[in-house]
Amino acid sequence: MRKSAMKESGADRAFTIVNYVLLSVFLIMVLYPLIYVVSASFSSSSAVVSGKVWLWPVEPTLEGYRAVFKNAMVAKGFMNTLLYTVAGTAINLVLSIMAAYPLSRKDFRGRGVFMLLFVFTMLFNGGLIPTYLLVKDLGMMDTVWSMLIPGALSVWNVIIMRTYFQTTIPNELLEASQLDGCSDIRFLRSVVMPLSGPILAVIALFYAVGHWNQYFNAMIYLKSSNLYPLQLVLRDILVQNEVNIEMLGDAKTAAARQGLRELLKYSLIVVTSVPLLIVYPFVQKFFVKGVMIGSLKG
Amino acid sequence: MLTGWKRLLRSWQLYALFLPPLLYIIIFKYVPMYGAQIAFKEFSVTKGISGSPWAGFDQFERFFRSHEFWRLLRNTFSISLYTLIASFPFPIMLALGLNYVKNRRFKNTVQMVTYAPYFISLVVLVGLMLQFLDPRTGLINSILGWFGLGPYHFMAEASWFQSIYVWSHIWQNVGFSCIIFLAALSSIDPALHEAAVMDGATKVQRMRHIDIPGIKPIAVILLILNTGQLLETGFEKILLMQNALNLRSSEVIDTYVYKVGLVSQAMNFSYATAIGLFKAVIGFVLLLIVNQLAKKLKQESLW
Numbered sequence: 019m020r021k022s023a024m025k026e027s028g029a030d031r032a033f034t035i036v037n038y039v040l041l042s043v044f045l046i047m048v049l050y051p052l053i054y055v056v057s058a059s060f061s062s063s064s065a066v067v068s069g070k071v072w073l074w075p076v077e078p079t080l081e082g083y084r085a086v087f088k089n090a091m092v093a094k095g096f097m098n099t100l101l102y103t104v105a106g107t108a109i110n111l112v113l114s115i116m117a118a119y120p121l122s123r124k125d126f127r128g129r130g131v132f133m134l135l136f137v138f139t140m141l142f143n144g145g146l147i148p149t150y151l152l153v154k155d156l157g158m159m160d161t162v163w164s165m166l167i168p169g170a171l172s173v174w175n176v177i178i179m180r181t182y183f184q185t186t187i188p189n190e191l192l193e194a195s196q197l198d199g200c201s202d203i204r205f206l207r208s209v210v211m212p213l214s215g216p217i218l219a220v221i222a223l224f225y226a227v228g229h230w231n232q233y234f235n236a237m238i239y240l241k242s243s244n245l246y247p248l249q250l251v252l253r254d255i256l257v258q259n260e261v262n263i264e265m266l267g268d269a270k271t272a273a274a275r276q277g278l279r280e281l282l283k284y285s286l287i288v289v290t291s292v293p294l295l296i297v298y299p300f301v302q303k304f305f306v307k308g309v310m311i312g313s314l315k316g
Numbered sequence: 317m318l319t320g321w322k323r324l325l326r327s328w329q330l331y332a333l334f335l336p337p338l339l340y341i342i343i344f345k346y347v348p349m350y351g352a353q354i355a356f357k358e359f360s361v362t363k364g365i366s367g368s369p370w371a372g373f374d375q376f377e378r379f380f381r382s383h384e385f386w387r388l389l390r391n392t393f394s395i396s397l398y399t400l401i402a403s404f405p406f407p408i409m410l411a412l413g414l415n416y417v418k419n420r421r422f423k424n425t426v427q428m429v430t431y432a433p434y435f436i437s438l439v440v441l442v443g444l445m446l447q448f449l450d451p452r453t454g455l456i457n458s459i460l461g462w463f464g465l466g467p468y469h470f471m472a473e474a475s476w477f478q479s480i481y482v483w484s485h486i487w488q489n490v491g492f493s494c495i496i497f498l499a500a501l502s503s504i505d506p507a508l509h510e511a512a513v514m515d516g517a518t519k520v521q522r523m524r525h526i527d528i529p530g531i532k533p534i535a536v537i538l539l540i541l542n543t544g545q546l547l548e549t550g551f552e553k554i555l556l557m558q559n560a561l562n563l564r565s566s567e568v569i570d571t572y573v574y575k576v577g578l579v580s581q582a583m584n585f586s587y588a589t590a591i592g593l594f595k596a597v598i599g600f601v602l603l604l605i606v607n608q609l610a611k612k613l614k615q616e617s618l619w
Contacts, residue, residue: 029518037413041426044410048487049429051444054455069458117337120330127324132334136341141544142600144348145592146570147577147585151365152348171340202329231437234552238578249439256443257556280453287440287447294435299428 059083059284063277066284082285085278092286094244095251102165102247103229109170110225111218117176119206122183123192136173153239164239165247169228175221182217183210216304223301230294248290256283355590368586375590384572392568392595395554396546398482404542406490408535411497412527416519430491442556445484446471472561481557481566485550496538497531504530540610544603547595569595 053073058066062077070076086092120126121133143149149168158164187210195205211218233249240246254260261279324331350365355375357368379385410430417423433441448455449470460466470476504526512522551570558566569591577588 027518029520033519034416037416038422041410041413041417041422045426045429048433048491051448051487052429052432055444055447067453069453069455113337113340116333120334123327123330125323125327126330126334127327132338135338139341139345141603142349142596143345144350144352145589145596146573147589147592148348148351148354149344150578151351151354151585152344168344170344171337173341176337202327203333206333227435231439233437233439234555249437252437252439252443253556256439257446280447283443283447287443291436291440295432298431298435302428302431 055284055287059281059288061281063274063281066280067277081278082281083289085282086285086289091243091246091251092248092289095246095248098245099230099248101162102232103226106166106169106229107222107225109166110172110175111222113171114176114179114221114225115206115211115218117171118179119183119210121176122180122187124189136176140173150238159239160241160245162245165229165232165236165245168235168239169232172225172228175224179214179217179221182214187213219301220304223298226297227294252286252290255286352589352593354586355593357586359586359589361585371586375587376594378587379591379594384567387564388567388569388572391565392547392549392570395478395481395549395568398478399485399549400542400546402482403486403489403493404539406486407493408497408531410490411494411501411531412523414494414498415501415527416523427491430494432491433488434492436488438550438553438556441484441488442553445480445557449480471557471559474562474564474566477557477562477565481550481554485553496534500531500534501527536610540606543606544599546602547599 054071057073057075058071059082060075060078060080061071062079063081065071065076117136121129121136123129153159153164153168158167191209192205195209231249232247233253236245236247236250237253240250261282354365354368356370356372357365358371358374359365359368363369414423414426417426436444447453449457449468451457451467451469456470457467460468468476470480508526509522512526517525547569549568549570551568551574554566554568555571555574558571573588573592573595576584576591
């Protein structure tokens with residue numbers, strides 16, 4: 019290590035320095051907004067509105083979080099999103115495995131045709147309105163099902179999974195198990211799945227992120243507000259600026275209300291983003307492995 | 317040994333497994349394609365898809381003649397091209413830079429932090445932008461205030477819309493998009509680098525002659541893929557960012573379809589579907605052309 023450091027030429031040293039500086043600048047550009055939001059969410063509303071927050075919280079308080087957790091819509095939205103994410107991801111995973119595993123088998127007759135049928139849907143689709151009409155005709159409008167079923171399978175994820183199965187499960191295992199009279203489903207359950215932990219984790223995360231962040235389908239398919247996912251509640255507050263007065267608790271004057279309104283937004287952003295940001299470092303180590311094997315060698 | 321039928325019968329479980337996803341694809345992907353025929357009809361909900369009378373290309377003609385047509389086309393293409401061109405180099409640069417970082421801690425930190433925005437929802441991202449760009453309480457205007465500039469009402473100006481859209485897109489996606497290039501870099505044979513070091517190559521030279529050629533195939537494939545998806549503008553994000561004041565540069569085909577089909581007073585399913593179909597066909601043709609072009613250039617192609 020030392021030797022190679024000593025051997026580093028002037029040009030290389032310059033390169034290394036420039037590289038570190040650029041990456042650091044880059045790091046700060048991505049990180050700063052995130053830090054600012056967290057700091058603002060813990061600051062007093064007057065400090066946020068008057069622009070006194072730069073890096074660390076000013077006059078720390080939990081005012082914003084109190085307003086967030088007191089709100090019934092936010093709580094309801096959070097529970098709905100949790101349900102959609104857990105149930106939706108479970109459906110996604112099961113269907114994806116059921117599609118990807120047969121497609122990964124060379125002795126699965128007709129897989130070329132099936133593959134084409136699947137891939138074509140990535141290139142061309144019926145469009146927004148025909149899909150909407152279908153969901154309507156199926157009687158899913160304004161039901162939980164409209165949040166779970168229309169996006170139940172992503173062909174892209176199926177392809178990643180299929181490639182992973184193809185490249186990591188040795189054919190010899192299948193042959194040996196077939197000689198022992200093991201059925202296909204049993205082989206999938208007791209050999210393939212245990213060997214595919216990383217890809218299952220990554221795909222589950224992809225699906226879960228999709229469900230957690232979903233707002234558009236909810237916006238067009240749901241009418242009753244007690245089914246609204248968190249993102250739709252958020253949109254009303256963050257984007258359309260519809261903060262109802264009860265949310266603002268005991269703020270009396272117009273100025274205090276305005277302040278709390280801003281503060282509340284920062285706290286909301288933190289509350290909704292934290293769950294995923296907590297989960298993803300655990301799955302991150304699988305990313306490169308899972309995603310790469312899946313997409314590169316396709 | 318086994319005849320075709322026996323073999324098929326022996327793997328009945330595979331077919332049983334495959335049936336539900338296949339049904340899903342047929343119902344939720346192919347039925348809407350069948351439903352897209354209402355673009356050529358005068359669709360009425362009571363008569364249904366097959367019962368509605370044919371209208372030929374009336375809906376398309378109406379769209380081509382409407383005063384919205386050129387504006388939608390221009391906005392859709394300019395946002396897509398801007399995104400494509402501006403966001404292409406950054407993940408590559410990030411990956412090349414990270415590849416030469418020896419300090420594991422620093423490398424992991426940069427990776428962790430730059431991936432993070434990918435997981436932030438569009439609603440939150442747009443909410444963030446609105447907070448930061450707010451003319452009275454926003455961070456950006458406070459900073460500009462130091463230099464005696466502003467305050468600007470960024471979200472209310474049509475001229476700012478596309479840049480805000482594209483650069484926030486880059487901020488959110490650059491870390492995640494660089495994963496694929498990092499993996500490509502790690503699959504380059506280390507012997508090449510060792511040999512280059514022996515020959516006295518500098519890091520910049522190694523980057524130019526080993527790393528960049530090494531990731532070029534992936535870069536070309538991704539560029540083709542992205543070009544094929546050119547018209548798939550980030551419709552959900554644009555919808556969130558839109559307001560009456562920036563509509564002039566923010567209305568794209570997809571948002572227009574949504575409004576004509578599902579929001580406006582005079583909802584028109586057929587007209588909206590025709591507009592959507594027009595876009596889908598252009599996108600599809602574009603993909604074919606780009607792929608053909610890539611083949612001609614003897615580069616990687618998708619099929």
